[in-house]
Amino acid sequence: MNQNLFSLAWRETIRSAYWGKSLATNIGLGFLAIYFAVSFLFLGFAIPEILTKGFPDHDPISKFNNILLAYLAIELIIRQLMQKLPTVSFKPLLLQNIRRKKIVNYLMIRSIFNFFNVLPFFLLLPVTFSMVGEAHSGVATLSWFLAIFILIFSNHFLAIYLKWKFNEAEYGFFIFLAGLVGLYAINHFGIVDLSGALGKLLDLILVNPAITILLILLPVLFYFLNVRFLLSRMYLNLVSGKQKAEKVGDYSWLNNLGETGRFIALELRLIWRNKRPRSVAVMTVIMLAYGLLIYRTDPGKSMPEFIFILGGIIMVGMFSISYGQFFPAWHSNYFSMLMCQRLKMKQFLQSFYMLVTVVSVACYFLTLPYAFMHTKIIYTHLAMLLYNLGINIPLLFFIGLYSKKRLDLNQSSVMNYQGVGASQWLAGIPLLVGPILLFQLFKLMFGVTGGYIGLGILGSVGILFHTFIIEFFSKKYLKQKHQLISNYKNS
Structure with a gap:
């Protein structure tokens, strides 16, 4: 069934009038994607040298693990601004003999095929081989690599869930930014060393790779939060939703x-x-x-x-x-x-x-x-x-x-x-x-x-x-x- 839904989505895309009219835009975005991929690849090769010269008294791998939280926070903000929500014209599907849970799972699986999930690969691949792989065993290196991607996919599903919730809130995005600023202040002033905690966890994974299995619970949790949210709203009588009365200022002056x-x-x-x-x-x-x-x-x-x-x-x-x-x-x-x-x-x-x-x-x-x-x-x-x-x-x-x-x-x-x-x-x-x-x-x-x-x-x-x-x-x-x-x- 999921295969049929993917096929229908592809046909809907290529048959739409916008597909042909936006060809130039798609080509431009393609070149932009290639540019960022190449830039991240070069940055990945440069990171070991940057960390060695910038922090000569620190282990470059541990330092990279410590700053990873900042990367994830910035990525979460960018996802909120740029990542589109997984959507589908589900009205016709609800009229068919298709379970709502099947439609929701299809939406969430389709959302994984996202440029923001692919881009870190170009950054991490050279770092993994040129820095981590030289100092640790193959199993430890692979576990470390998978652990970071598990965190990235957790970020992906968390960003989607927050965006669904923010769409229902008037100032949701600003509340989100305020929360991130608060977490940054807690970390910056040493109240709780959040970046250090994540760094120590990734350092521990290099020593004990089995811990990576526990991290899988994180994206699974955010995945099911999204599923529960969508299932509670995927009804024909809730599609249009309640219209909120708009308060428009008086411009008679x-x-x-x-x-x-x-x-x-x-x-x-x-x-x-x-x-x-x-x-x-x-x-x-x-x-x-x-x-x-x-x-x-x-x-x-x-x-x-x-x-x-x-x-x-x-x-x-x-x-x-x-x-x-x-x-x-x-x-x-x-x-x-x-x-x-x-x-x-x-x-x-x-x-x-x-x-x-x-x-x-x-x-x-x-x-x-x-x-x-x-x-x-x-x-x-x-x-x-x-x-x-x-x-x-x-x-x-x-x-x-x-x-x-x-x-x-x-x-x-x-x-x-x-x-x-x-x-x-x-x-x-x-x-x-x-x-x-x-x-x-x-x-x-x-x-x-x-x-x-x-x-x-x-x-x-x-x-x-x-x-x-x-x-x-x-x-x-x-x-x-x-x-x-x-x-x-x-x-």
Whole structure:
């Protein structure tokens, strides 16, 4: 029966309209997977030397075992963000003579075939042979290797279970992050040495390989937690679930801005009510902390200028890029109805411009505390703010003219490629790489400070003429609206 279910899933995939339309996306993801696999393989060969040089007073195997908990914690976070839940169109299956438990077990088994479960293999294989295998017997080495993969599969099933639970909680993911931060604090301040405990367990497995058998209980436990959770909800009368009443803020005060204000209110309601745009807004807030990763430098060392440009465009312009690259596809589900209303395209574009401007300016002020790390952030982020508003937003208007795919607003935006076309992939080049290349050009002519001034002047010109730019694109969108309607209906 499981074989038949796998066969049905494969046929459903290759026969779907999205399979053919997303061929370019699948090829791109394939190359990305190869890149990460090769990177992990090289890292695996480099780890013994890194540990030997970095910790000369420690046994490299024991040190690797100690830091494995940090790897598992980071992997769990990445799985929460990127790993998709195992799903199937089970309504038709429930009407057949197929036990619910059989469907659930099929879902869980299918979830094992996941890139996140394969990727550690490329890291651990060279470590196992080049570091562990040289110091221990074959049985001990194999047991150690299997023990780590048992922990990885435990992580896999735990991530799925948590994600099911978080989907039912309003702020589940943030509770999860808070829990991890709490565990990190407990370990960091020495209250409980969690990483040391796992390290000692793996060290013990190298001495007594039979302990590996006990670890099997861990993934089995998480597996059955998932099975029990799904069985309790796999009923036809629970498929749609209870609709939770949405509390949407009162945006009537925006009516003072006229038609433009009403469109801004429409955008805000869309963001608040739907999961995908709401996750873009949440990611914008999270990415404000990106500077903590890229702006940290050793005393006396300078940072490359492109780091400041990239950090500025990502933190200040994150919302405009993430939200704007799908404009006007956010409204694709009702775009034809929208175009039938008595509205002015100019107000439609103006509302988007004003919303993005307000968010970008707010992000700029929220990133000013990074000036305590590097004072030049005050003017580098200002230059990127001006560039984003004056150059990137008109570029997003241009990209939107060729929007082809309808968006499903009820899915998360993280690792979700539904509605992603060639225009979204190509958009990243001028939006992110463009300011870096322009800065290098201005830098060659006028120096470093002149480079930032040049970017700021370019953006300021775009801002000064934004009314004419919006007028220009409103005419373009009016000519293109029937093609956009057709694209959304056929996608």
